[in-house]
Amino acid sequence: MKQKKFGIFIGKKIIRLIILLIVVCIASFWLVEQSPIDPVRAYIGEMSIQPEQRAILEEYWGVNTPSHEKFFNWAGNVLKGDLGISLIYRMPVTYVIKERFTASLILMASSWLLSGIVGFILGIIAGMKSGSLIDKAIKTYCYVLIATPTFWLALILLLVFSVYLGWFPVGLSVPIGLTSEEVTLFDRVQHLILPTLTLSVLGVAQIAMFTREKLIEILSSDYVLFAKARGEKGFDLVLRHGVRNVALPAITLQFLGFSELFGGAVLVEQVFSYPGIGQATVAAGLRSDVPLLLGIVLVSALFVFLGNLIADIIYEFIDPRIKQQETTT
Amino acid sequence: MSTAATINKGLFRGLNLRQKTILLISFMSLLLIAIVTSSVFIDGGSLSTDFGSKNLAPSLDHPFGTDWMGRDMFIRTLGGLGLSILIGAIASTISTLLSVILGLLSSVGKIEDSFVSWLVDLFLSIPHLLLIILISIGLGGGATGVIIGVAFTHWTSLTRVVRAEIKQLKTQDYIQISRNFGKSKWWIAVKHFMPHLFPQFILGTILMFPHAILHEASVTFLGFGLSPHEPAIGIILSESMRYLSAGYWWLAFFPGLSLLIVVLSFDMIGENLDKLMNPKKAQE
Numbered sequence: 001m002k003q004k005k006f007g008i009f010i011g012k013k014i015i016r017l018i019i020l021l022i023v024v025c026i027a028s029f030w031l032v033e034q035s036p037i038d039p040v041r042a043y044i045g046e047m048s049i050q051p052e053q054r055a056i057l058e059e060y061w062g063v064n065t066p067s068h069e070k071f072f073n074w075a076g077n078v079l080k081g082d083l084g085i086s087l088i089y090r091m092p093v094t095y096v097i098k099e100r101f102t103a104s105l106i107l108m109a110s111s112w113l114l115s116g117i118v119g120f121i122l123g124i125i126a127g128m129k130s131g132s133l134i135d136k137a138i139k140t141y142c143y144v145l146i147a148t149p150t151f152w153l154a155l156i157l158l159l160v161f162s163v164y165l166g167w168f169p170v171g172l173s174v175p176i177g178l179t180s181e182e183v184t185l186f187d188r189v190q191h192l193i194l195p196t197l198t199l200s201v202l203g204v205a206q207i208a209m210f211t212r213e214k215l216i217e218i219l220s221s222d223y224v225l226f227a228k229a230r231g232e233k234g235f236d237l238v239l240r241h242g243v244r245n246v247a248l249p250a251i252t253l254q255f256l257g258f259s260e261l262f263g264g265a266v267l268v269e270q271v272f273s274y275p276g277i278g279q280a281t282v283a284a285g286l287r288s289d290v291p292l293l294l295g296i297v298l299v300s301a302l303f304v305f306l307g308n309l310i311a312d313i314i315y316e317f318i319d320p321r322i323k324q325q326e327t328t329t
Numbered sequence: 330m331s332t333a334a335t336i337n338k339g340l341f342r343g344l345n346l347r348q349k350t351i352l353l354i355s356f357m358s359l360l361l362i363a364i365v366t367s368s369v370f371i372d373g374g375s376l377s378t379d380f381g382s383k384n385l386a387p388s389l390d391h392p393f394g395t396d397w398m399g400r401d402m403f404i405r406t407l408g409g410l411g412l413s414i415l416i417g418a419i420a421s422t423i424s425t426l427l428s429v430i431l432g433l434l435s436s437v438g439k440i441e442d443s444f445v446s447w448l449v450d451l452f453l454s455i456p457h458l459l460l461i462i463l464i465s466i467g468l469g470g471g472a473t474g475v476i477i478g479v480a481f482t483h484w485t486s487l488t489r490v491v492r493a494e495i496k497q498l499k500t501q502d503y504i505q506i507s508r509n510f511g512k513s514k515w516w517i518a519v520k521h522f523m524p525h526l527f528p529q530f531i532l533g534t535i536l537m538f539p540h541a542i543l544h545e546a547s548v549t550f551l552g553f554g555l556s557p558h559e560p561a562i563g564i565i566l567s568e569s570m571r572y573l574s575a576g577y578w579w580l581a582f583f584p585g586l587s588l589l590i591v592v593l594s595f596d597m598i599g600e601n602l603d604k605l606m607n608p609k610k611a612q613e
Contacts, residue, residue: 020454028455031467147592149543151550152566152585159578263458267547271570282551285462297463301454 006317013312017305021298025075028297032290033067074291078298084291088283093295096280101299104269104276108261111196115203116254122204123211124246128238130216138208145205150264154198154271161194195272199264203257210253214246252314258307262300350601357594361414364591368411371404387579394579396568406584409562410591412555416476417542423480424541425487425534432491432526433518436499445492449485457482461544465553475554479541487533491526498522528606536599539592546588562588 077084083093126138161167215238218224224241232240266278273279277296284292344352387394393402435445452460460482465474498504498521507517548554549563557564562584569580 020451023451024455028463031463034467036469143596144589144593147539147543147596148589149546149550149566149585149592151547152581152588155566155570155573155581155585159573159581163573259453259456262456263547266456266458267551270551281459281462285466286552293463293466297455297459300456300459304454304456 009313009316013309017302020305021301024297024301025078025294026071028294029071029074032294033070074294083295083298086284086292087289088287088292089289093291096292097277097295097299100275100277100280103274104265104278107192107195107199107269107274107276108265110192111199112203112254112257112261114196115200116207116251118200119204119207120211120247120250123208123250124215124238124243126208127212127215127219127242127246128235130212130219135212138212142205142209145201148201150198150202151267151271153201154195154268157194157198158271191274195268195274198271199261199268202260202264203254206257206260207250207254211246211250214249215242218242218245248314248319252311255307255311255314259304262303347605350604354598354601354605357598361591361594361598364407364410365414368408371408387583393583394577396580402565402579402583405560405565406562406587408560409565409584410587412559412561413542413545413588414591416472416479416545417538420476420479420483420541420545421534421537423476424483424537425530427480427484428487428491428533429526429530431484431488432495433522435488435492436495436518436522437514442492445488449488452482452485457544458547461548462551462553465548470553470556472555472559475545475548478548479544482544483537483540487529487537490529490533494526494529495522498525532599532603532606535595535602538599539595542588542592542595 074084081094083097085091086093086096089096122138122142126135129135219238219242224237227237227241262278265276266281268274269276269278270282277299280292281296283289284296393406395401396405431445431448435442455463461475461478464478464481468474468477504517504521507521512520545554546561546563546566549561550567551563552567554563555561557568565584566581569577569584572580
């Protein structure tokens, strides 16, 4: 029974995903088609070429084919798993995205975990001591963090830790001038620390504020009052009745934040010149690499969808309170 | 209670919570108005290049220092903030209008309602920043691109609020009675819904502001927004990146900090207005 329900749930989600991807394809293709982008210019860069050569290139990139025909050509290839050739990297888009996304995934996953854990702990502390000085400090800290421009924070951290203190390298994910075998794990980690730190800062604020609110709500509930009457108190009480109840919604919220995470990664990677998907996005946008840009849009839509899907699964199938509600009704 | 004890301490002795809130809002608004008006009256003369005084660290003459062309960073920052606030204002207004229209549309019928929620899901399915970049490219960049991009990505949350509010209002007795008296849908929407929703719109616009400004600055920083000739904060900060390793920290520090303060002020105005207008939150 339960497996059947899960099957239906996943089936519905897959249909939704397919519709979503089709609409995203059409909409983003239309947007890019509207823009005054010249694919030939994007391909050759600043070189000057003969009119005949230009005509050949225009033919090749399909400048003069009508929009809908172009779209069906592209969409047909996408269905076959071929996203085209990136104009600036001169490589298949799927390859570029795979390479870049793996690099970004390390960055995003580590900062996602870090912000989740730190945010949750801060939220629990603030909620436990609500109204106290430490609560006010954490609250102020979160308000300021939410208002901070991500890229500015990245610049300041770069300035302090790399330029003045010299603790971390100024950019890139590995040192320049080494082959991939020579790059040690230490190098990779060292290049990851500052971007990860910057990226997690935004997430901390949101999750901490949420956890705090939830915990205060739970601590004023009847069952906590009853637990207090039984003699439970202090951290034990919070751990037994508070954390258990807050953890799942907080994790759900963290999964819903994939969209913000991606946006943050774009900015952070740009400042630290970290060769991930975010930097590729900016390069593709600025230098009119339409196939790569469209590919990234599709992948990012998938990424966000995955986060939402996991959050939905947690909500519908793992949260014991929801399960109980269903059995009683 | 502990709050009662803290109220009668410190700077605002003798004022109640409501008066304190109003005072805070007025102070923040004054600060923002001062920034906008002064950015309008900035004369070209003080922004002129002066290579005799280039790359100066902050001093009394130049509180934010000067850049590599000898321009005063304080004045450049002020101009940039004014521009950002202006763009944020236009984008938030368009965004609010969109959510009003879509929120009201969702109240018409079931099909319209599911269409609106589908549209919300669609716009949330791509990371905001990427969508703004895409729209900005589609419109050929420039100020229009940024404004439309920001406006089209920020209406979702307010639309949800409006939609929920209307749903709740519809179940009220007086709406039913009004309908039974033969009032048209339009009449009910204007005379009964609007007075309830209007404060939400004002508040929604103000709370949207900080996000709009931050996104505008981010997109401009990445190079998709305003052209490099505009004095936008994003432009100033992306220029400053080239001078970081030279140790000209003031080029990045002060403009970013000012942006932070502006965003924070808008946040605080919004939160406190919410406290004033929402009786449920007034006691917190």
